[in-house]
Amino acid sequence: MAQIYISVGSNIERERYIQAGIDAMAAIFGPLTLSSVFESEAVGFNGTAFYNLVVGAQTELSAQQVALHLKAIEVDNGRKPNSRKFSPRTLDLDLLLYDxxxxxxxxxxxxxxxxxxxxxxxxxxxxxxxxxxxxxxxxYASLWQAYDKSSQTLCKIPFIWNTSLRKN
Incomplete structure (x- = not known):
């Protein structure tokens, strides 16, 4: 089993699409570990603030198969397959790490x-x-400690999860 980490973001109907993305990933990968949810300014374009978090899971799928599943979840949740890189998103799922x-x-x-x-x-x-x-x-703790925290506005927010598939 590979340990994977996935970034999750949305700035369109944020609560709805973050929850939908988590539910879809839990259906594929099983129990998930979830970071706190953070609100951040849009980076690279002028737009409404994003909700972001990172999800951890284990899988027997290949990295390429995981990436294909993530793209399918995005499309299922209203993301246009060829949308511009710096633009509003219903759901943005990126595989960060695979072991x-x-x-x-x-x-x-x-x-x-x-x-x-x-x-x-x-x-x-x-x-x-x-x-x-x-x-x-x-x-990652060391990288975060050294990060210039004045470069991007980011804050933790309370988020009510509606799933029983969350591990912590």
């Missing part, structure tokens, strides 16, 4: 944005603080 796999074959792992975006790094550091980035050789 310590390093690849660019069909899916980029580890995902390049991990050390650059607070909305990815903080929830990942919360969920897997001692896990070491396979390229940078530093724990």
């Amino acid at each position: 310590d796999l390093i690849t660019d074959d069909g899916v980029q792992l580890p995902r390049d944005e991990i050390p650059h975006n607070a909305f990815v790094l903080w929830p990942l550091a919360e969920l897997a603080p001692e896990l070491v980035h396979p390229v940078l050789g530093q724990s």
Whole structure:
């Protein structure tokens, strides 16, 4: 079983699509571990704030199969398959890590944005603080501690989950 981490984001009907994404991933991967939910400003474009979190799961699927499932969940939840990179999203699901796999074959792992975006790094550091980035050789807690927190506005928010498939 591979340990995977997935970033989740939405800035359109945020509660609805975050919940729908979690439910769909739980149906595929089984029990999930969830970080706190964070509200963050849109990065790369002017838009409404996002809700973001990181999900941990275990799977026997390949990294490419996981990525295909995530894209299907996005499309099932109203995301246009060829939408612009910096634009509003009903649901954005990105495979961040697949064990310590390093690849660019069909899916980029580890995902390049991990050390650059607070909305990815903080929830990942919360969920897997001692896990070491396979390229940078530093724990996610260390990367978050060194991160310039003035570069992106981010805050934890209360979120009421409507699923019984959540582990913690």
